[in-house]
Amino acid sequence: MNSITLVCLLLCTGVSSFRFEELTQYVNSHEEEFIETLRQWIAVESDSSDVTKRSDLHRMMDMTAEKLRLVGGSVEMVDVGTQALPNGSSIALPKVVTARFGEDPSKRTVCVYGHVDVQPAKKEDGWATDPYELTDIDGNLYGRGASDNKAPVLAWIHTVEVYKALNIDLPVNVKFIIEGMEETGSNGLDDMIVAQKDSFFSDVDYIIISDCVWLSRRPALTYGTRGNCYFFAKVEGPKKDLHSGVYGGTVMEPMTDLIGILDKLISPSGKILIPGVREAVAHLSDEEWKMYQDIEFDLESYKSEIGLSQLMYSNKVDLLAHRWRHPTVSIHGIEGAFSSPGTKTVIPAKVIAKFSIRQVPNMDPAVVEKQVTDYLHSVFAKRKSPNKLNVTMVIGAKPWLADPKHPLYEAGKAAVKRVFAVEPDLIREGGTIPIARTFQDVTGKSIIMLPIGGFDDGLHSQNEKISRYNYMEGTKLFIAYLHEVSQIKKY
Numbered sequence: 001m002n003s004i005t006l007v008c009l010l011l012c013t014g015v016s017s018f019r020f021e022e023l024t025q026y027v028n029s030h031e032e033e034f035i036e037t038l039r040q041w042i043a044v045e046s047d048s049s050d051v052t053k054r055s056d057l058h059r060m061m062d063m064t065a066e067k068l069r070l071v072g073g074s075v076e077m078v079d080v081g082t083q084a085l086p087n088g089s090s091i092a093l094p095k096v097v098t099a100r101f102g103e104d105p106s107k108r109t110v111c112v113y114g115h116v117d118v119q120p121a122k123k124e125d126g127w128a129t130d131p132y133e134l135t136d137i138d139g140n141l142y143g144r145g146a147s148d149n150k151a152p153v154l155a156w157i158h159t160v161e162v163y164k165a166l167n168i169d170l171p172v173n174v175k176f177i178i179e180g181m182e183e184t185g186s187n188g189l190d191d192m193i194v195a196q197k198d199s200f201f202s203d204v205d206y207i208i209i210s211d212c213v214w215l216s217r218r219p220a221l222t223y224g225t226r227g228n229c230y231f232f233a234k235v236e237g238p239k240k241d242l243h244s245g246v247y248g249g250t251v252m253e254p255m256t257d258l259i260g261i262l263d264k265l266i267s268p269s270g271k272i273l274i275p276g277v278r279e280a281v282a283h284l285s286d287e288e289w290k291m292y293q294d295i296e297f298d299l300e301s302y303k304s305e306i307g308l309s310q311l312m313y314s315n316k317v318d319l320l321a322h323r324w325r326h327p328t329v330s331i332h333g334i335e336g337a338f339s340s341p342g343t344k345t346v347i348p349a350k351v352i353a354k355f356s357i358r359q360v361p362n363m364d365p366a367v368v369e370k371q372v373t374d375y376l377h378s379v380f381a382k383r384k385s386p387n388k389l390n391v392t393m394v395i396g397a398k399p400w401l402a403d404p405k406h407p408l409y410e411a412g413k414a415a416v417k418r419v420f421a422v423e424p425d426l427i428r429e430g431g432t433i434p435i436a437r438t439f440q441d442v443t444g445k446s447i448i449m450l451p452i453g454g455f456d457d458g459l460h461s462q463n464e465k466i467s468r469y470n471y472m473e474g475t476k477l478f479i480a481y482l483h484e485v486s487q488i489k490k491y
Ligand SMILES: [Zn+2]
Pocket: 115, 148, 149, 182, 211
C-alpha cells in the first residue's frame, strides 16, 4: 500500500481524523470554567411550578440562549404562548430556545433536547447547603437542578464549544431544543413540536435526551420509559360532612366505599386485579431476561437506599422487570379525608382518591381508562351503596421504547467504551418522560436517552448533586458520541 492510498483510507474511514485526546485534554483544562458556568445557572431559581419565580425562569431561558450564541449557534427563542392560572388570569410561558450548529447536508444531524427549569427547593426542606448556591463537597456539586437537567444541558453546549475552540469541524450538525416547563408537564412544547415538524425537525436524523441517570456506577444507555395513567375516583354521599357520633351507623360512608374499591385494584403481592390490564403487557423474552441478568444492580444497596428490609421480589431480574417493564398501581392520596394531626370524628361527605397505573408496552391509555372505569363501577355496584362514584383519567401518558440494537445505541456503546473502558448497562426507566413519546409520534425520528447523571444524584429530592466526575467525563462522552454518530452509514 503506498502512502497516498493509506492517507485516503484513513481520511475516508474518518478514524484518524478524530482528535479525541486533544478534545478531552481541553475538557480537563477547562474544568473550573465549566463548573463556574454551572454555578451561574444553579444560582437562578428557575422553578417552573412557582409563578412568582417566572421572571427568573425567563432569565434562565435568556442565559441559555446567550450561552448558545456565544458558542456560535444560530439561536431562536420561540414564543409558545401563555399559561392560564387558576384565578382566571394568564402569564407568558418561558420561550423555548432552539439553536443550530452546522448545516452540512452530507453530515448527520442530531437534535439535543434538555430543560433548564427545576423542581422547587428550599433550605428548610432539609438541604445541607443553599440549594441555589452550587457547593462542592468531596467532588460532588450540590444544587437544585445540578443533575436534572442543567449540568447535562451545559455538557452538551460545552461539547460543541470544545470542538469549536480547537477548530475541529463538528462531525455532525447539532441542533438544540431547550425548554423551561419540563417539571410541570412541558406546557406549550407539544404544540411547538407539531408546528415545527416540517421546519426545525425536517433535517434532524436523531434526537438525544440526557434527562435521566445511570442505574449504578456503571454508565448506562436508556432505551425505555414507562407511561402513566392518573385517575381520580370520587365518592359523594350526604350533602355535608356528618358527626360520626350522631349519624355513624345510619349511613353508608363515602370513605368506607372508597377504601373498599381501592383495595380491589391490586393484591398485597402486587398482582393488578383490573381485568385486561395484565393481559395486555408484552411478554418478557428470553433475550430480555438475559439482558437483565447482565445489568450491574445490587439488591442490598437498593434496600438500604430506601430503608426497607424486604422488597416485593428477591431476585434481580424480577425486581428490575417490575421496576421498568411491568405496570403497577400506586395509591397517592385521598382529597377530602381528615389528615391533620389529632382526632376529629367526622364522616367526610365527599372524598377523591388519586391513584395511577404505570404504563408499559403494549398497554393503551384509552383502553386502560375504560378497563379501570368499568371495573371500579362494577366493584362499587356490588356494595349496593346509595353514594355516587365518578372515575376520571386526568393523565394518559404512553410508554416509550427504543430498539437497543439500533445504530444509535451501537454508537452509544462505542462512545461509553472509548471514555470509560466498559460496556454500558442497557436500562429502562420506571418513570415517565412524556416528551420522548411525543418526539417519536410527531417527528418519527429515532431517539436515544444518553444519561450522564449518577444513580445517587437525588433528582427532585433534597441535596441534589452531580459529581465533577460525571459532569466532566459526561462531557467527554458527548464529544465521543458525536463522532460515533457520524460513523453511522447513511442508507
Ligand atoms: Zn429532568
